[in-house]
Structure formats: structure tokens, C-alpha cells
Amino acid sequence: PASSASARPGSASARPASAHRGSSSSSTQQQGHGPGRYPAPGSSSNSPTRIGRQQRSAVGLQEEAALGQQLQQRTLVQASEIFEGLVSSSSSSSSPAFLDELDTYIEGLYDEDLAKRAAAAGMICQLFRNTAHLEPLLSHATLLATLSRVLREDGLKSLELATSVAGCFLACSCLAQLHKLLLENQVGTVLMDLASLELLQRAPAREAKEGPGSSAGAISARAAAAAARSGPAMNDRERRLASLVVRQDKFLYIAVATLLHLAEEHSVQRKMRKRDIVALLAAMLNRPHVEVLLLAVGFLRRLCVFGENKERLAGIPGMVGQLVSLLAPGCGEALQTACLRLLHNLSFDRALRQQMVVAGLVPQAVQLLDSRQAAPVAAGLLYQLSTEDAAKPLFAFCSGALPRLYESIMRAMGAGPSGQPGLSGPSGQPGAAAASGALGLGDGGSFEGFAGVLAAPGGDLRSVPELIALAVNLAHSRRTAEWLCEGERLERLLKRSLASADELAWKLLRNLAGSGAAQVAARLLVHGRGMMALLQAPTTGAELFVEVLGTLAAACDALSSTDSSSSSLGRLLPVEELLRLLQACFVP
DSSP: OOSSGGGOTTSSSSSOGGGOTTSOSOOGGGSSSOTTTSOOTTOOTTOOSSOOHHHHHHHHHHHHHHHHHHHHHHHHHHHHHTTTTOOOOSGGGGSOOOGGGHHHHHHHTTOSOHHHHHHHHHHHHHHHHSGGGHHHHHTSSSHHHHHHHHHHHHTTTOHHHHHHHHHHHHHHHTSGGGHHHHHHTTHHHHHHHHHHIIIIIIHHHHHHHHOTTOSHHHHHHHHHHHHTTSSOOOOHHHHHHHHHHHHHHHHHHHHHHHHHHHTTSHHHHHHHHHTTHHHHHHHHTTOSOHHHHHHHHHHHHHHTTSHHHHHHHHTSTTHHHHHHHTTSTTSOHHHHHHHHHHHHHHTTSHHHHHHHHHTTHHHHHHHGGGOTTTHHHHHHHHHHHTTSTTTTTHHHHSTTHHHHHHHHHHHHHTBOTTSOBOSOOTTSOOOHHHHHHHHTOSTTOOOOTHHHHHOOSSSOGGGOHHHHHHHHHHTTSHHHHHHHTSTTHHHHHHHHHHHHTOHHHHHHHHHHHTTSOHHHHHHHHTTHHHHHHHHHOTTOOHHHHHHHHHHHHHHHHHHHTTOOOSHHHHHHSOHHHHHHHHHHHTOO
């Protein structure tokens, strides 16, 4: 690398033959391995299969070094890919930047005209976008310090200037070895101060001055409607505000993305928490652009792993309801999945879990069970919510929630929609055709959604722990028990449980028997002799024995509370045989 700025490191090496004047500024993909063109990890051409142990270890070290170099190149390429679609509003965006004119651009940062300073910062940002220029740029003695000073002193005066300088720091923050250098120049402090001032002070003051309908969301909605010709044309004031919203979101995205990269160290996270980074990210959830929302939700998810940040987020009024609103249809599957993951992390707090139930999260999450990307996270979140008694009856009112859950469990156990076994039990060997037909994964099945996403072949409920855990919690609800008594649902589940001898299925039946519904208890005890046979089977383990016996006990208790005579229990259950079995259980 060049030792000083006077060496002008761009005359021969910084301007290759493909990067002459007048060419496109995005020359990153023409050098090295571009996106999608780097070789697969570990694919070395000189790794023979029959060599000695020492040669084999040497080749392994070479492959490991090559893999590390590929990963570094991949990181550098990602640093330039972040700027794809980032069109600067300065006049310098139409002309390319050249490394051998770096000193001229740095001199432009000292110009008295603010527009010229912003243009010079835009040219330097173009240089940082090319990963081949990072090494000579970072070797400059005063470049980063000058950019930090310009951002600190002039960032409030021009969003274009602040965006261009922040773009330079974002390119550097993608490399972990440069984080210390950025922190020494107080880049994180300046960016956080500017973002907080723009979002928490300037934006509310501007909305109060402009009047109703001047919020970022309202202006963006008007701009989208005008562009689609589904609404009235925008006036000059609205166009000015729409342009300001776009420029604000562009700066906020670059600034917060840089802070996200710097927050990989816990010490930096603690400093950000003292400056109330959680409140800044929560305010970003009101922005209209999906990329900004994804960045804010992902950052909050990382921070809320720690209790202090979670408590700060919980203290913001309406925060849970705002996150639930981002699950509405039309928000995009990526944003919905990110919000589900954040809500799942927060759902381990009981107070927040109760707020989610009140905010209407249950029906929103149920609707996302058909999404192949969001379904596993939605199922885990619904399980967390089902621990609240207030949430259990809500599942019965959600359209299709209980039918989808029931059919998914039956398919995971190996029974098709009509109740016919499609797969053998846990000890059987199912065929591939039967598995795909029973689960709706091939041409033989038409069941879509929850079962197709979560139910995997194998005939074992352990392959879908979210399903059975959610069903076990919901079985405590009387409404769920009454729904299962309709038609042949309970008989199908009981017959399949007797055939598969799965203790998880019997845990579900045990909770159903203890739900207090006498109709469920009576229909369970019809198969009392089959339960007795399962209890006496030599292959029945301790866990299965406890669950089957608990099912019998809960059913007998529910039935005896409604019928004072023991004649009905005697008809349904071999009481003497059961007593002998229980007596044998107490023998050492």
C-alpha cells in the first residue's frame, strides 16, 4: 500500500485498463470474483485423494487458507452490493470518480459552498464503493479523520452530504478489522447523534409545522397513489415532502446499517444502549420503506436478547401493537418473518405476551401458517401465546385454525385426511410414495399450508414439535375439546394413538380428558380396553405408561363427577383388571 497521499497510488495500479475515464463507476464486479462467480468453498483443483498424511494435512491448510481468502473477497463484494440502488442526489452522480484525483476531492471538502462539499463527498463515496480502492483509501493519512470532522460539523446542514460521508463509513464497517479505526474517529457517536436528531427531533417538529397529513407514512402513501394514478396528483408541497422522506430514509438506512455492523462487540452495544438506541430503532418503525423497517426490526432483535434492551422496548407505549401491524397482508414475507422472530423473542416475557394477545396477534399469526418461510416461526410464537389462558379460546374463533392444526397432526402421525393410515408408526418403515401422499408433498396429496410446511415424513410427532406442543396447550380449552367431539375427529385421533403408541399423542389425549367435558371422557372410555391392552404390552415404556394411565384417570374423574353411580364406569372399563395392574405397579 502507498505510504502517503502524495504518492498518488492510482496512476498505474488504481486505474486498470477496464476502468478508463468515461466507463461505468461500478467496476467492482469486473475485478476478482464478482457476485455469484466465486468458486465453491473447498473446491480445490490440487487436492488428490491418495497422498500421505503430511501431504494431506498440507493440502488441508492450503484449502483452509483459500477458503478464508474467498470469504474475505465475498465480504468485500457484499460491501459494494449494499450500495446497489443507492442513487445519490448530488450532481456528481452523473460523472465517475477516479482514485488519482483523491486529493482534489479532499480539497473540495473544505470549499465554502455547501453544495460543492456535498459533491466532493459524493465522489469519495463512489471510490469507497469500489472494493479495489479500499486499501489505498484507508492508507491515506487524514482521509477518515477529515470525513468524520465533515460529518460532525456539516452533517446537520445537508442530508446529501451526510448520506455520502456515511456511505464511506458503511463500506468500511463491513470489515470487522476496520471497526477499531472507525471507533477511534468517533464514527458511531456522530452517526447516532445525527440519526437521533433527524428522526426524534427534526421530523416531529416538521410534521407539527406542516400540519396534518405530513407524516412520512401519509406522504409516501400519497406519492404511491399518485404514481399508480389511483389518487389525485401531488402538489409542490407534497412533492417536496416526498423527496425529503426519501432522502431521510436513505440516510437513516446507511447510518443504522453502519451502527449494526459496529454493534458486533458487546462493549459498543452497551454504549449504544446508554444513548438510547432502542428508542431510535422504535421510531424507525414508522418509516414507509420496507428496507428501513427490515433493518430496524433485525437490529432490535439482536439488541433485545439482553434484558435491559427488552425492558426499554417494553416501556415504549404502543410498541407491541406497532409490531403486530407489520404482520398485515401486503407488508412482504421477509418483513413479516422478521417481525415474527422479534415477537417470538419478546414473547418469553409474560407482560409482553399478554400485550400481544390483546393486540390481536393470534389471528395475524394464524394467517401466516400458510407461508412456507414464516410458518415455523409463527407456530413457535403461537405456542408461546397458547400458554396464556386468555389466548386459548381465540383459536376456536380464528378461521381454519383448529382444522389445519388437527389435519397437520394426523398427517404427522401418518393418517390421511379420511382417517386411513398413510404411514406406519414410529417403529415402521414408511414408503416414499405413501409419505408424500399422506403429507400432501407430492401428487398424491392436495393438502397445502401448515401441514405441507411443518409435517415431515416419518410418522413421528417429534418431527413437528411446534404442532404437538401447541395442540397440547390448546387441549386445556373446553372449546377445543368440544370442537374435537364433532364428527369422528376424536375417534380418528384415538385410534391412531393406539396404533402408533406415541406418548406425545397421549399427552394430547390426557389434556383433552382433563378439560372437563364429560362427552370427551365418555368417548375416550369406550376404548378403555384398548388402553388396558396398551398398558399391559411389554413394549410400553415408562413415559407412555404414565400418559395412558393419566388419560384413564382424567376420563374417569370427569365422568364420575357427572354420574354418581359407578355402573357406567364398570361397563366401559375393566375395573378389576385395572386394579390388579395398579397393584403390580407398587411392587419393587
